[in-house]
Amino acid sequence: MIYAACYRMLGRADAAEDATQETFLRLWRNAGRWRPRGARFETWLYRVAMNHCLDLLRKAKREAPEEAVPGGIEARMDGADRQDEEYFQAERRAAIDAALGQLPPRQRLALTLCHYQELSNIEAAEIMEISVDALESLLARGRRTLKKKLAPLREHLIGQMDDERPNQINGAP
Amino acid sequence: MSDQTRLMARLERLRRVAQSFGGDPVRWPAADRDELAALFASDESADIRAEAQALDNLLNEASAPQMEASLEQRVAAGFAAPPAPRSIAAWFDEIAGRFGLHGARLVPAGAIAGLGAVGLASGVFSASMQASVTPESEALAYAEASVMLASLDEEEGASWDAD
Incomplete structure (x- = not known):
């Protein structure tokens, strides 16, 4: 779980591995500093890991400019045949990864915890040390930003959903 | 509060929840889940559902972590x-x-x-x-x-x- 969360935050396997190792080293060094106060150990571990990831992202932002989201994929997807599907999936994945990577770190963290790690809003808010309302706000802003950046892909996907399963959204008959 | 007003209020809350937590009720706040899930499956919320689920599907296409x-x-x-x-x-x-x-x-x-x-x-x-x-x-x-x-x-x- 820690590696997966670090990967979602940092976007690279090598960085996620380093962050995971660092998290457990900090756990080892600072085990005596954990104070229960009714919170779970898992929450604390996540907090150590995610704080470390936020630090790394802040440093990276200072050192490197942002990459642009690859563009033009949606236009080529419209004319793609089956043979091209794998290629376009990879390109689409790269576009999604880039859009996620450009989110402000705290929005990305909220999305990582709630969407990818599937933690409850209460658990995620505890890890981020913010209120549940503040978490909801971060999530809404993050998803709104992604929706704009990925609009062409999203519209393409909605079209696919309509074509493939009319009147059967969400498993309804 | 009339039924119509109540429905509008619930739709507004549903919109906010879906815009924050996406189109899978499993990820929604427990306090809202039961009340809003039925509304989410209804015709009134078709646009909310389509938007939220489309973005979820894109997010699920992101590269997945593969731990060595x-x-x-x-x-x-x-x-x-x-x-x-x-x-x-x-x-x-x-x-x-x-x-x-x-x-x-x-x-x-x-x-x-x-x-x-x-x-x-x-x-x-x-x-x-x-x-x-x-x-x-x-x-x-x-x-x-x-x-x-x-x-x-x-x-x-x-x-x-x-x-």
């Missing part, structure tokens, strides 16, 4: 490095001495810590752990147990100190 098996060993090696390798029993004795625990008290404390270590290991790593005690699993047990036993001496209501 060697990471588990490297993390465990980090645990093992600072303290010299010792038996778990000797380690418990030392910790127990710190907190004034003696004799029979060690049994439940050790059992709890040992069970906690298994829980930590199985939760932290997606790869399965070996059933037998290895230097790596013992190191993980040290880490988890140190956290749990250290907490025995702390007063309630003390603060977190994550980093």
Whole structure:
């Protein structure tokens, strides 16, 4: 779980591995500093890991400019045949990864915890040390930003959903 | 409040929840889930549903983490490095001495810590752990147990100190 969360935050396997190792080293060094106060150990571990990831992202932002989201994929997807599907999936994945990577770190963290790690809003808010309302706000802003950046892909996907399963959204008959 | 007004209010809340947590009710706040799930499946919320689920589907296409098996060993090696390798029993004795625990008290404390270590290991790593005690699993047990036993001496209501 820690590696997966670090990967979602940092976007690279090598960085996620380093962050995971660092998290457990900090756990080892600072085990005596954990104070229960009714919170779970898992929450604390996540907090150590995610704080470390936020630090790394802040440093990276200072050192490197942002990459642009690859563009033009949606236009080529419209004319793609089956043979091209794998290629376009990879390109689409790269576009999604880039859009996620450009989110402000705290929005990305909220999305990582709630969407990818599937933690409850209460658990995620505890890890981020913010209120549940503040978490909801971060999530809404993050998803709104992604929706704009990925609009062409999203519209393409909605079209696919309509074509493939009319009147059967969400498993309804 | 009329039925129409109530429906509009619930749709507005549904929109906010879907815009924040997406189109899968499993991810929604528990307080809203039951009340809004039925509305979410209805015709009135078709646009909310389509938008939220489309973005979810894109998010689910992002690159997935693939943890290398060697990471588990490297993390465990980090645990093992600072303290010299010792038996778990000797380690418990030392910790127990710190907190004034003696004799029979060690049994439940050790059992709890040992069970906690298994829980930590199985939760932290997606790869399965070996059933037998290895230097790596013992190191993980040290880490988890140190956290749990250290907490025995702390007063309630003390603060977190994550980093």
